[in-house]
Amino acid sequence: MSFLLRNWQSSLVLALVVMSMAFLPIISSGGVGSAFLIVLLIVAGAVGAMVLKDRIAILVLLFGAAHGAVWLLIGALSGKTGEATTSFYLLLAASWLLAWRLVTVLSSIKPKGRGVDVFLRLFIPLLFGAWLLILWEAIVRGAGIPFVLLPPPSAVAARFSNSLPILAADVNQTIFKAVLFGYVVGCGTGFLAAILADRFVFMRRGLLPIGNLVSALPIIGVAPIMVMWFGFDWQSKAAVVIIMTFFPMLVNTVTGLAAAGHMERDLMRTYASGYWQTLAKLRLPAAMPFIFNALKINSTLALIGAIVAEFFGTPVVGMGFRISTEVGRMNVDMVWAEIAVAALAGSVFYGVIALAERAVTFWHPSIRGG
Amino acid sequence: MTAAMPVIEAKKLGLTFETGDGQVHALSNVDLTINTGEFVSFIGPSGCGKTTFLRVIADLEQPTSGTITVNGMTPQQAREQRAYGYVFQAAGLFPWRTIERNVALPLEIMGYSKQEIAERIGRTLDLVNLKGFEKKYPWQLSGGMQQRASIARALAFDADLLLMDEPFGALDEIVRDHLNEQLLKLWARTEKTIGFVTHSIPEAVYLSTKIVVMSPRPGRVTDVIESDLPRERPLDIRESPEFLAIAARVRDGLRAGHSYED
Known part of the structure; x- marks a missing residue:
């Protein structure tokens, strides 16, 4: 037995x-x-x-x-x-x-x-x-x-390999233009806003609640307005990505800047260290785990934001555009191919940031293991 | 520099914290003079204000009454002139910096040249016997070594005054004895003035030229004992009658401060 x-x-x-x-x-x-x-x-x-x-x-x-x-x-x-x-x-x-x-x-x-x-x-x-x-x-x-419900992976793979030029153009439009630009600008302004909020009390009192409001804006409602403001091309999608990524970076950086301990701050005070020196040498390094958290959250948010924003008007290229039109034409294999590309791109994006995190916050107990 | 120049002079110093449940008198009517080259220990039970007094010297707390001067200046001026090095209860090394970069931290802030920084790292790590650990990260070293690195960091910019707040409190007895011995040697070599907060009677008697006994509620000085032990102190001096006599006086002072509670 x-x-x-x-x-x-x-x-x-x-x-x-x-x-x-x-x-x-x-x-x-x-x-x-x-x-x-x-x-x-x-x-x-x-x-x-x-x-x-x-x-x-x-x-x-x-x-x-x-x-x-x-x-x-x-x-x-x-x-x-x-x-x-x-x-x-x-x-x-x-x-x-x-x-x-x-x-x-x-x-x-x-x-x-x-x-x-x-x-x-x-x-x-x-x-x-x-x-x-x-x-x-x-x-x-x-x-x-039925094919429209769920195509077999072999059909998706065949469609994938037959449509490489189209997929490449879509990736270029959505990821290399809208996502990357929006991600860099959104994370960058979120970070700068956090520093300003930390430095000036009136910014902290005024900006954080408004940032909260911005984060609560429904993306579905904002996207068409961005298209009206910035046109059909990738700029309006980048604007949606900026709105989506700004707040997580702001909040995480503000929290991270408070992460340095009292003793370490007292230590900097005994050196008569100024605000910017303390920021550069103590508070920002201590905030890095939080900042990378925001970068990782934002990497997936940016992709979602750009793809969904393309549902509301776009030139005839882009991953979101392709998904919405091919679904309408019952070409679900193409939709699945785009989904596969999005998953792949999202994983690579996340992986690159996770690697950078390991390199920068190597000292953190969660990474050095102990 | 004359031997008896006062480094720290406190007159009727008082500090009252306003807390949720009323006032806490952390320090009350403290009169104390510390002269150049002295090794002064502050001993007393928790809440007696010994750490608070050290923090007032360092301008990390502001007194609410009385006066205090550090090198003839206000504590703030002294801090801004980088008049002292401060060693905290925990090493407080930055985990993202190697040991040598940690020692370099105050030097970078104070704008020393690269060459000067390199030279001072070598010298101070030598003083605390950490040669060969320059490239290690703090979390790769033992607690005792981390605390030695934090002492090196406080020594790096050569302030004449060293303030130490229970620096060996978290270490075991054997490591603590060893570091006490090294600290005395370091004091002899650098001729600094040292203010040292501790819970431990043997540690205070072994290290100090002057022992300030404090008691709580309100935090105040109950006794100041000038030690007549020789400056050269092997560890076994702690069994000598002179040592035990001073230790007994410290113990009496601590008990007197407590008597009203019994």
Whole structure:
């Protein structure tokens, strides 16, 4: 019994395969030819993972069996969309369990070298993500889900690679013009406003409540007005991004400037240090974790702001424009391609700022770990 | 410079804090003179105003009555002329600066040249035995080493007066003994005037030429003891009869200040 439980995925896989036999064929209008090969692969993987001793051999076998089986499963669907049977889903679940076992075994490896460590840290989430896409593909095509509801990832990928020039133009318009400009100006003015609010009491009393008001402005309401003010091109989108990013930076910087301790401030006072010297040498460095917090929050806000703002009038280019028009034309694969681009760009943007944060606030306990 | 020139002169000094539940008399009628080259300890229970007195000297608090001069000036003028170095209870090193950049901090603020800064970093880190740790960050050092670095930082700009507010309070006994010994050597080498706040009777007696015993509510000076121990003090002087006699007098002074509470 413990033998079966130690590798419960394999045990369950064998059970699923036996069950799937009762519901053959895997495609309602097809034969059992390819099903035989799929079952063979899956059983080989499951049994191999139970009996083999060498970990490398287990990993290779599991990888080959899981991906080979699912490749054949999805291949069997070509031209037969929506004809998957219960047997198909049982075998799909079995292949997925093999991949689960593969990730389990990989995760239990205690890497010896740095190279292996980095490889595992990238490979495990990649494998995980790939299987999300594989299941999406197999289920959408197997069940024949209508294209406009959810296109299979393969269609999105095909549209993505066929539309590179359009996507590049959209990214250039939305990200390299509206987002970057708005982000830099919004974060910059928020930062300067925070310094002014810190330096002059009347600014603190007057500006902070108004900043609060600005942050509460609904972007949906502001965007059309910005289009009226600054025209259809990227400038109006940048203005929306500025409004969205200004306040988080203002509030975080004001909070950060209060983060330096009393003792450190007293210390600067004993040196007869002036306001600007204390700011540069003590209070700004101490505020950096807060400022980077705002930069990270704003990186996602800016992207959302620019894309949504394009829904309210834009030249015939831009990610928001593309999403709103292609949805209207039922070209959902293009919408998904834009979403993928936005997710990718957002991740890169966030990642660059997170790296800069590690370099600047290396001294903070949350980063040096202790 | 004559040996008996007063560095600090307080006359009828008083400081009352206004708090939510009424007034707190942190200092009341303090008369005290500290002369050049003295090592003066302030000892007393919590709330006796010893730290407050040190902070008044440093112009970190303003007295509400009486007068005080530092080098013949008001504390504010003295602070603006960078007349003293201050060591706090915690090291208070900036974690984003290496040890040498921390020591350089006051020098940068005071506008020393790059070359002068480099030379002074070397000299002061040598004084506190931290050679070889220049490039370390504060959080990579032990508590005792951090506190030594903060002393180096206070020494870097060569003020004649060093104010220390329980600098070794958070350290264990062994490290504290070691640092006390080093502090005495440093005092002998630099001939500075030192004001030193402590809770510990042995520490006060071991280090000081003058011990100011204080008591709380209101914070006041109850006894000023001139120590006749030799300036050269090995650690085992603490078992000598002279040492124990002074320690007993300090203890009596502390008890007298408390008697009305019993």
